[in-house]
Structures are given as C-alpha cells and as structure tokens.
Amino acid sequence: MDLLAAHGNDINSFTRYSERREFGGHVIELVTDSVAVLEALDAMRLRPPAPWLAFPDLDAGGTGSLQGSLDYWWNWLWMPYWTNATQDEREQWLALASDDWREFIELHV
Structure with missing residues (x-):
C-alpha cells in the first residue's frame, strides 16, 4: 500500500x-x-538493500545492462549510497556478494 x-x-x-x-x-x-x-x-x-536482495530473481552473470526497474533502482537508490559509502562499507558489501554480483557491481560503478 x-x-x-x-x-x-x-x-x-x-x-x-x-x-x-x-x-x-x-x-x-x-x-x-x-x-x-x-x-x-x-x-x-x-542504505538500500543489497542488489541481490532487491532483485533476487536476477541472473547477475547473464545481465549486461541496466534496464527498467533495475536501472531506476541502480541510479536513484544504489549509486547515491555507493558513491557516499566508505571504502570499508563497499568492501563489506562486496564480501557478501556472489562472484556474479561482485562483477556486476564493479562493471556498473
């Protein structure tokens, strides 16, 4: 609601x-x-939820571009957080990410 x-x-x-x-x-x-x-x-x-929680059904290894709701979420919610996160906070997120999500994040930031 x-x-x-x-x-x-x-x-x-x-x-x-x-x-x-x-x-x-x-x-x-x-x-x-x-x-x-x-x-x-x-x-x-x-902070926003991790990308793998916001998009649990997304195949990060098979998704090459940002489109639709992923594009909106990424640019309006994730990137403002990520840009202002400390290096330690970023490393904590990446440590929790799967290899595919880690590569996806690194590709799009």
Whole structure:
C-alpha cells in the first residue's frame, strides 16, 4: 500500500513524503525544507538493500545492462549510497556478494 502524507508546522517548515514497498524494502520519496529532518535522516545512515536482495530473481552473470526497474533502482537508490559509502562499507558489501554480483557491481560503478 502506498502512503502519501504532508506535514506543516508553526515554524513554516514543510515535509511531504510517499512510501511504498518495493525492491526488497521501503522506498520513501521525501521533499522538505527542514534542515532538522534532513540531518536526522542523514544521521540514521540509511542504505538500500543489497542488489541481490532487491532483485533476487536476477541472473547477475547473464545481465549486461541496466534496464527498467533495475536501472531506476541502480541510479536513484544504489549509486547515491555507493558513491557516499566508505571504502570499508563497499568492501563489506562486496564480501557478501556472489562472484556474479561482485562483477556486476564493479562493471556498473
């Protein structure tokens, strides 16, 4: 079920968000002018699920390009996380990945 909500407060701050279950987790789209909300979200260090969890039926060894929902997920959810992840966080992900997923990730980043 999709959720759409908006919230204003007495200090003229506004937050609007929608949420849906997708890609092995919850996708939240948020628009806000509240620095406090953004700082709180940043402090949570949220991350998307691993590609093999978001796309459990995908044959990473047989998929050469990004298309459809994989392309959307990769560019809007995974890459922003991956780009800002520390080297240690990246190595932890790659250690959990199968050889096919490791090669897929390295090919597309």
